[in-house]
Structure formats: structure tokens, C-alpha cells
Amino acid sequence: MMAYNSISRWSGALGICAIVAIIRPAHADPRAVVELFTSQGCSSCPPADKIIGDLAKDPNVIALSMPIDYWDYLGWKDTLADSRFSARQKAYSHMRGDRDVYTPQAVVNGSAHVIGSDRASIEDAIKSTEKGGTVMSVPVTMTLTGKQLKDVLEQQWADPKRPRALQVSKGFAYAWDAGKGDGERIIAARMSLDGKPIDPAASYRVTVNNYLAEGGDGFTVFKEGTAQQFGIYDVDALYAYFKANSPVGPTAGKRIERVN
Numbered sequence: 001m002m003a004y005n006s007i008s009r010w011s012g013a014l015g016i017c018a019i020v021a022i023i024r025p026a027h028a029d030p031r032a033v034v035e036l037f038t039s040q041g042c043s044s045c046p047p048a049d050k051i052i053g054d055l056a057k058d059p060n061v062i063a064l065s066m067p068i069d070y071w072d073y074l075g076w077k078d079t080l081a082d083s084r085f086s087a088r089q090k091a092y093s094h095m096r097g098d099r100d101v102y103t104p105q106a107v108v109n110g111s112a113h114v115i116g117s118d119r120a121s122i123e124d125a126i127k128s129t130e131k132g133g134t135v136m137s138v139p140v141t142m143t144l145t146g147k148q149l150k151d152v153l154e155q156q157w158a159d160p161k162r163p164r165a166l167q168v169s170k171g172f173a174y175a176w177d178a179g180k181g182d183g184e185r186i187i188a189a190r191m192s193l194d195g196k197p198i199d200p201a202a203s204y205r206v207t208v209n210n211y212l213a214e215g216g217d218g219f220t221v222f223k224e225g226t227a228q229q230f231g232i233y234d235v236d237a238l239y240a241y242f243k244a245n246s247p248v249g250p251t252a253g254k255r256i257e258r259v260n
Helices: 046-055 083-096 119-131 146-157 220-224 234-245
Strands: 004-007 032-038 061-067 105-108 112-115 139-145 172-177 203-209 226-230 256-259
Touching: 032 046, 032 083, 032 119, 046 061, 046 119, 061 083, 083 105, 105 119, 112 119, 139 146, 139 220, 146 203, 146 220
Parallel strands: 004 203, 032 061, 172 256
Antiparallel strands: 032 105, 105 112, 139 203, 139 226
16 A cells, blocks of 8 residues: 655645646646636627637636626626636736736736736737746646655756756755766755655655646656646735744755765
């Protein structure tokens, strides 16, 4: 029987359950997250609703419908509305520093906003935010063996000219030897979770962002992960973490130790 453990956060992605499941092919590399703020009481929203439905068919776009509730006072109560979506739309407005809250509004990659019924403007916003590298990331939780954990940590030095350090979560720790060569830097006996040694044959649940899950930056071992589950956006996970744990103090040291 396999022992199942959990490493809740790698590279800044928090392991928090999603309110809305996002389903897309595991191989797809999202070029955009498009959120449509809409309402049943909005006469100009149906064309926008159709566009978001069409975008949802594109495996490279994460398209989400966010029915708001601030038009309910007009007498036509939206049966799908959620006050959290209204709050989310207003939070985007505060983040941008404007007062542009309306329906139908499409927010692209958490930054640009356009009229949701204007397909051309949405496509332009996708292109402009994509060039700026602002595509929002989605946490992916997967199962890796203890051996695979060591192997992926070794890949931090896959490019000797540009080592890439993975930030690990609370409870997980390891040590590495700077005097060793490729594939031998991680000290297996010094890998631990909650003080217990990592078992090479055991299974562990690990969460990374979707870029790493698809082998980004040379971390190809993550592509071997099984039982993948997608979570909410990193930015939402971070907000939820601070809301639940504030005030947040400095993290404990010695998660990663260098020897030699």
C-alpha cells in the first residue's frame, strides 16, 4: 500500500481547493484567461455570453463566466449571480486604479478590460497581455514519488549557466551539496516532510503552477506527475492565504540548506 503525503506549495502556488473547476486538456498551454462579468438583467450581455462560450472551446483559453448581482435591485434577480463575482470585478477596478465596472465586461489575464461583446477587442487584449507575459497561472496538484521529487530537484541545475531555484513549502526541507555533479547534488537522506524522511517509493501530492507542470524551465519530471487536479488562480490563492493567515510573518529558515 502506497503512503500518500502532501507538499502543499511549490514555486508560490498554494494548494487550495477550487470553487469552480477548470477543465481543459492537460497538454494545453493557456495563452489567456478571459473572465466575463455578465448579468441576466443586462440587455447587451447575450452577445458577450455567446462569445465567452465560443472562447471556452479553445483549449488554449480559460474562459469563465462571472454573473454579478449589483443589477438585482432593478427588479430582475439574476439566478446565477454571486456577490463574490461582483467583489472580484470591483477589486480588478481598484487594482487598475479606475472606476470601470460595467456589464458586459471582459477582463483578460487579470489586467486589460474591454467590452465583453467586442470579440476583436478581446483578441487584441489577449495578444497585448500575452506579449507582456501577464498570462495568469493556475496551480496544478499532482502525485510524484519520492524518487521523482529528488529527480526534479536535481533539475534546478539542468542549465549550469542559469540554475533555477524552486521555492518549497512549509514542512518540506532538503539539503544539497555544491561539490557534487549533475544528478548527485541533492542529498536524499536530508529530504524530509514534516520532519519525516522522504521515502523514494512513497507517493506525495505536489502543487506547482501550470507552466512548471508542463515541463517549463526544464523541469520535465513534473510532466510525469499523475492524478492532476487544477485549482484557482495563483493570485486568488495568495489572497485567500493572506486573508486566512494574516498577519503573515517571516517564513522559518533552513528549508533549503547548502553544504560544502
